Amino acid sequence: QVQLVESGGGVVQAGGSLRLSCVVSGRTFYAMGWFRQAPGKEREFVAAISRLRDTTYYTDSVKGRFTISRDNAKNTVSLQMDSLKPEDTAVYYCAVGAPWKTVASDEYQYDYWGQGTQVTVSS
Numbered sequence: 001q002v003q004l005v006e007s008g009g010g011v012v013q014a015g016g017s018l019r020l021s022c023v024v025s026g027r028t029f030y031a032m033g034w035f036r037q038a039p040g041k042e043r044e045f046v047a048a049i050s051r052l053r054d055t056t057y058y059t060d061s062v063k064g065r066f067t068i069s070r071d072n073a074k075n076t077v078s079l080q081m082d083s084l085k086p087e088d089t090a091v092y093y094c095a096v097g098a099p100w101k102t103v104a105s106d107e108y109q110y111d112y113w114g115q116g117t118q119v120t121v122s123s
Helices: none
Strands: 003-007 010-013 018-025 031-037 044-049 056-058 066-071 076-081 090-097 117-122
Touching: 003 090, 018 031, 018 090, 018 117, 031 066, 031 076, 044 066, 044 076, 056 066, 076 090
Parallel strands: 010 117
Antiparallel strands: 003 018, 018 076, 031 044, 031 090, 044 056, 066 076, 090 117
16 A cells, blocks of 8 residues: 655745655555645645656746655655745645656646645745
8 A cells, every 4th residue: 555644844934944754555656746735725836856857846836946766765755945935935745656657747747745744934
């Protein structure tokens, strides 16, 4: 049975940093990614990384501020978030799946999802 457990969310002031982690149990996956959903908005893509860590993708609004990484030995994916802004406030979800058939930002490319962790950035 596949399970994803996120951790690391919390409340931080604008300009601060948080590191999210997601532990995956049950099996390994090629694609690992992070999505987020702000109140009243649709879930959106944040970042993704391939199994060999040779390919990463970011949505434009987080480029240069967020860094995705993975540890295949521990079957974990992390998201280092720096220079946080109030507009980064959302529930963050990790997701895993097979190699992307279309684009990494497409949530339907992912097979399993975590429960989410809240990130709140105060101004």
